[in-house]
Amino acid sequence: MFQTSNALRRNVHSQVTDRVGSSIVRGDIGVGETLPPEMQICEMMDVSRTVVREAMRTLTGKGLIESRPKSGTRVRPPEQWNQLDPDVLRWRLETANTDRYLAKLFQLRSAVEPAAAALAAVHAGEDDIARIRAGCDGMAAAKTNEDFVVADIAFHQSIYFATRNEFFWPIAQMFEITLRQSFTIAATGSHRPRALVEHRAVLDAIAAGDAEAAREATVVLLKHSADDLVRIRGREFDAPARPAKR
Amino acid sequence: MFQTSNALRRNVHSQVTDRVGSSIVRGDIGVGETLPPEMQICEMMDVSRTVVREAMRTLTGKGLIESRPKSGTRVRPPEQWNQLDPDVLRWRLETANTDRYLAKLFQLRSAVEPAAAALAAVHAGEDDIARIRAGCDGMAAAKTNEDFVVADIAFHQSIYFATRNEFFWPIAQMFEITLRQSFTIAATGSHRPRALVEHRAVLDAIAAGDAEAAREATVVLLKHSADDLVRIRGREFDAPARPAKR
DNA sequence: CCCGATTTGTTTTGTCATACATTATGACAA
DNA sequence: TTGTCATAATGTATGACAAAACAAATCGGG
Known part of the structure; x- marks a missing residue:
């Protein structure tokens, strides 16, 4: 024990x-x-x-x-349990099946992040937009994969903070702890150019104050990330079947 | 101090x-x-x-x-801060402007709950569905407004738990603390019959395993709840304007 | 005499040890 | 069955010392 x-x-x-x-x-x-x-x-x-x-x-x-x-x-x-508490997340990560863990996390992101981007388009201040842009620029300037991932995480976190809705913030916190892995997985070389374009699309929509465009750009971005993850990690990443018949 | x-x-x-x-x-x-x-x-x-x-x-x-x-x-x-921590939420509730607080909470629900219902449609087991149904039945059988609200909360919580994704659970936890007010506001007499029908629609879609139907039924449900809240509490409930020009 | 690096001192949190209070639980007795 | 009591666990209080970080004083070299 x-x-x-x-x-x-x-x-x-x-x-x-x-x-x-x-x-x-x-x-x-x-x-x-x-x-x-x-x-x-x-x-x-x-x-x-x-x-x-x-x-x-x-x-x-x-x-x-x-x-x-x-x-x-x-x-x-x-x-x-406070499942979103950083420590609890860390302890889960130690024990859990990583692929299934990341899949569940991705389910949450898929639900929340498009809405967060839409809210950010409406509520973000200049400082918020500057932070998001800094994330984009960091991704573009990144020499190593590590740098790229760090900037990528900062980008997505900034969107959550830009909602100006504190209930979205804890989800941004999780990124530090849990998403470094999944981002790293998806950041392998060839996908980076396309990812960068899609990130800029989100940024532009938010900066323009266009909520719908921001939502849709985020949906596209997440869709492609999910594709990458499934391609790399295999179908384990997909949702498991319903546990019991009805 | x-x-x-x-x-x-x-x-x-x-x-x-x-x-x-x-x-x-x-x-x-x-x-x-x-x-x-x-x-x-x-x-x-x-x-x-x-x-x-x-x-x-x-x-x-x-x-x-x-x-x-x-x-x-x-x-x-x-x-x-762990903004979704029950204690932190309670402390916020003591001090915050209630209407704006509920509005932000509703933004989060709007983002998450349709996706949660869709996931529930795919992953819920028989026990989960029974719990959701119990919530519905409780609403139907409720004599007092208080009973109605309690069953209503139980219904929505059950959906989050039925996702079988623990990262959605903390959002269900919040309901106990924060949503009793907003539910009570919206539960005033005449709206109850329509609300009941819409809740059953969500239940049926989940029980049928139809993710898209569950998502859309939840969207409708939330839309009407929001309408009720705006009608009762006034426009303070709407999103505040962007703080800074661009 | 001036300046910089080092040392020394002090405040505040971190840890330990011990004693006693409080409260559920379970056993025993009426 | 019910009431009482012993007991074992957490809850609270107190006092002491360790460790660390910041600040001032001190020492050495120029």
């Missing part, structure tokens, strides 16, 4: 949070089960109870667990 | 978390500023440092603050 992760840096309580949180997300401690008493965890990890408790508070704040005196600390059902 | 909230029940550290978190979200402590040293907060609220520290860990976990020895604890920029 509580695999000895290789995260050695940072605070002690962050390390404990990582190990316990990771264990929970991995499913080491089934839903509804109680994890070991605080004192026992202290011994297991050789830290003080203060540290363990602060780690527990963090996990409680993310919705992973709930504690009550005497009865102990139980794992809450995954529907109540 | 740290308004004396009326949340008196629960743990002490939850209360402290509430008061400090609320202050931050309200903007009492500008972005980048440092909040008072832990010992000072202890005195202010007459609690032990243990409690204050655990509250700080919770807030750190939600992305609101970051602490370093000597330099103190600073408020992070709102783009880095």
Whole structure:
């Protein structure tokens, strides 16, 4: 239990949070089960109870667990976890099947990003547009694949922020953690010129304040990204079949 | 500073978390500023440092603050907050302009919910569909407005869970906290029969596994809800104009 | 005397240890 | 069955020390 992760840096309580949180997300401690008493965890990890408790508070704040005196600390059902929390995402990423994980993420992007671009076209200020343009320029100027991906991520994040709707922001946050992989996958050489053109189309539509054009340009962009991913990673990337007959 | 909230029940550290978190979200402590040293907060609220520290860990976990020895604890920029975290949402709701808040929330729903219904049509299992149907039946059987709203919320939540994509779940979580108001607003008497028909249309499409029909039925449903809200709350509910010229 | 690098000091968070309070749970007894 | 009580777990308080970061003072070289 509580695999000895290789995260050695940072605070002690962050390390404990990582190990316990990771264990929970991995499913080491089934839903509804109680994890070991605080004192026992202290011994297991050789830290003080203060540290363990602060780690527990963090996990409680993310919705992973709930504690009550005497009865102990139980794992809450995954529907109540803050699935978009950066740490939770990271822990999932450690354990999950990467292709299916990226596929689900892409489902969310496909739902949200066209609307975000449309909203950005209406609400973006000059600073927002400058940021988006900087992303485009960065992609154009990129020498290495790494640079290209970083600029690509910045571009998409900027669109979410440009909506001026804070409820879209958490989705932009995810990109740092989760999308570096999928972007890298799709950024392989030959696709870059076409991608660049399509990104500029989105930028231009937003800068022009044309919501519908921004939406459609984003749909095109995502469609082609999805095609690339399917081509490279195989059909695992497609939606799995319905689990039960009706 | 740290308004004396009326949340008196629960743990002490939850209360402290509430008061400090609320202050931050309200903007009492500008972005980048440092909040008072832990010992000072202890005195202010007459609690032990243990409690204050655990509250700080919770807030750190939600992305609101970051602490370093000597330099103190600073408020992070709102783009880095977990804006979909239930607590953060609650604190926002305390302070925000309700109409504009609901409008932004509705923008997110409009983006996500049609896609969620489409995914549900493909991925929902029998249990998922039963839950959605239960929501419908609850709306039909509701005697009071309160009952109707509760069933309505359950219906929409079930759709998000039925996507079988955990990244959609946090959006369903928000409903408990934030949408009770807007649902109640729109549930006034005469609109209920039509709403019920439109909800059943979504259910039927999902049960039939028809993704496109589910998407379109949801679009219709949301469109009418938005109309109701605009009619009742006035144009404040519409999107504000672009802040800067280009 | 001036300037820069280093050292030393101080403040604040990070960690540990211990004690006691509070509260569910389960067993026992009426 | 119901009420009471022991117990085990979390919740809270206190005090001490470690570590780190910023600031001032100090020292060395020009």
